[in-house]
Amino acid sequence: xxxxxxxxxxxxxxxxxxxxxxxxxxxxxxxxxxxxxxxxxxxxxxxxxxxxxxxxxxxxxxxxxxxxxxxxxxxxxxxxxxxxxxxxxxxxxx
Numbered sequence: 001x002x003x004x005x006x007x008x009x010x011x012x013x014x015x016x017x018x019x020x021x022x023x024x025x026x027x028x029x030x031x032x033x034x035x036x037x038x039x040x041x042x043x044x045x046x047x048x049x050x051x052x053x054x055x056x057x058x059x060x061x062x063x064x065x066x067x068x069x070x071x072x073x074x075x076x077x078x079x080x081x082x083x084x085x086x087x088x089x090x091x092x093x094x
Contacts, residue, residue: 002029002052002053003021003028003029003050003052004028004050004051005017005018005021005029005030005031005048005049005050005051006031006033006039006043006047006048006051007030007032007047007048008032008033008034008047009034011048013047013048013060013061013062014047014048016048016062017048017062018048020062020064021050021067024067024068024071026071028050033047043059046059046060047059048060048062050062050067050070052070052073057070
């Protein structure tokens with residue numbers, strides 16, 4: 001599964017999310033939201049945000065059990081449930 005981790009410099013939770021992904025042997029494309037005004041508007045206070053195939057699966061403080069579920073292909077972010085009108089799609093990194 002292809003993961004993208006949206007982060008920003010100086011974000012302690014982002015650093016913890018990167019470490020947790022690495023501890024589980026999972027690579028992710030790291031995208032700094034401050035490099036893109038659209039991403040900054042979308043994810044400003046939500047980082048870190050983990051997306052799988054363009055769908056947000058985790059955001060904010062990552063709990064290990066939720067990350068394990070996300071890595072296994074399970075949906076953890078309530079806004080990511082298919083058919084939910086609140087479903088959020090993550091933009092493709094440029």
